[in-house]
Amino acid sequence: MADTSPRTGSPASQDTDLIIIGGGPAGCAAARMAAGVGMRSVLVEPDTLCRNLYRIGALNNALGGHTSGPALADAITAELKSTELCRLELGRRVVELRAEDDHVAVTLETGTLLTAPYAVVATGVGPLQPRDVSWITAPSGLTLSPLWQANTDDAEGRTLLILGGDRPIGTFLRAHPTTDTRLLVAYPEADAYKIEEIRDDPRVTLLPVEHLILAPSEGGAVTADAVSQHGARHMVTADAAYLSIGNAPAVPPGDFVRGADGYCPPTDQHSRVIVAGDLRSARFQRIMTALGSGSEAALHAYYAARDLPISN
Known part of the structure; x- marks a missing residue:
């Protein structure tokens, strides 16, 4: 299990309710769900939103009648950019995540430090070589x-x-x-x-x-x-x-617990770090499961911030 011992340095006021790292389907779904329950979020993505979706020419497992990656990506991106409670930090890379006793601190490559009670990490995977x-x-x-x-x-x-x-x-x-x-x-x-x-x-x-x-x-x-x-x-x-030999998890630097396969099991992480999407396991690398897990991750943060029980 991740270290959950108290640490010092908690900010007096935090930048947002939720930091989301990764702008793929899981990260975008987390931002939309967070806004739906009134949570402010900052989404950090080093590239464009849903970048990999734009490279998938055909889909056969997506809701909404979308039969291509670009069509689904356009729909997700349009919805997210109209979400007033989400601030986008595009073209920014996370260089460190630290999970403290009462908050999460995320440092960007620009030196900017973001703090929030919780972070959703949905950085996905990259191709094995x-x-x-x-x-x-x-x-x-x-x-x-x-x-x-x-x-x-x-x-x-x-x-x-x-x-x-x-x-x-x-x-x-x-x-x-x-x-x-x-x-x-x-x-x-x-x-x-x-x-x-x-x-x-x-x-x-x-x-x-x-x-x-x-x-x-x-x-x-x-x-x-x-x-x-x-x-x-x-x-x-x-x-x-x-x-076409599979993928490897793209874990940002910081306080993460990785399994023997390199993935980040959600139940092993610090209580303020919520892993979503493909980063969880090689078994669930599907667009629809990524969307669902991103939404669930935001709800997890919402309930936890209010000390409400989270049903299994």
């Missing part, structure tokens, strides 16, 4: 883009090597239904259950592997020595390589 998984050997320092960042021009008439079988592959295929591309999906046994939704797409060739040795070539092309789960080896060539 080849160096982060044991089944891929790649040149030192190699960094690849996740598949969901690829557009039609990146894929049209090209063969793409996809590292990992994570679910964004299905999203990519739905977003580009008429794109003439070939996806070579190399995945370990642990990802076998994830590839069912793409198995029957004629543009996909599945490559179950035990190990993959990646060798980039000129012009972005790649070759790979693929070792199958039965020990057979063969060479794979592609015009480019993209990632």
Whole structure:
């Protein structure tokens, strides 16, 4: 459990009722819910609101009739910017969060110090790189883009090597239904259950592997020595390589308790730090669960600030 012992330095008056770190679906939902119960909030986001949503071409699990990430992102952003009780700090990065006995102190890269009784942290995740998984050997320092960042021009008439079988592959295929591309999906046994939704797409060739040795070539092309789960080896060539091997939690510096997997279990955190969205666990990385957990986090802060019981 996080250290909840008393500390000194509590400000005489605090800047807001709630500090929200992260401007994705979970953070935006927290700000909207906070305003709905009369709480002032400051939302800190180093980029634009719902940045990653704008890169998702197709949705199949969102309410409101939104079938693309940009449409949902526009709706969320418009609602949040009209929320008078929420102050936006866009283009600002958190460099430290400290949880004191009676407040939370958040320092921005500009040196600004924000204080509030509670903080909702919804900084999400970032893509794992080849160096982060044991089944891929790649040149030192190699960094690849996740598949969901690829557009039609990146894929049209090209063969793409996809590292990992994570679910964004299905999203990519739905977003580009008429794109003439070939996806070579190399995945370990642990990802076998994830590839069912793409198995029957004629543009996909599945490559179950035990190990993959990646060798980039000129012009972005790649070759790979693929070792199958039965020990057979063969060479794979592609015009480019993209990632679909999962994500790693993007935890800001400060008073957080991280599990063995790097995520921040909500029940292990300081009582004034409420974790929401994808930062909680790898199991719940869906847009709808992020929206729900952000709303719940704001309500948690509302009830806690008033010493009201929080039902499980």
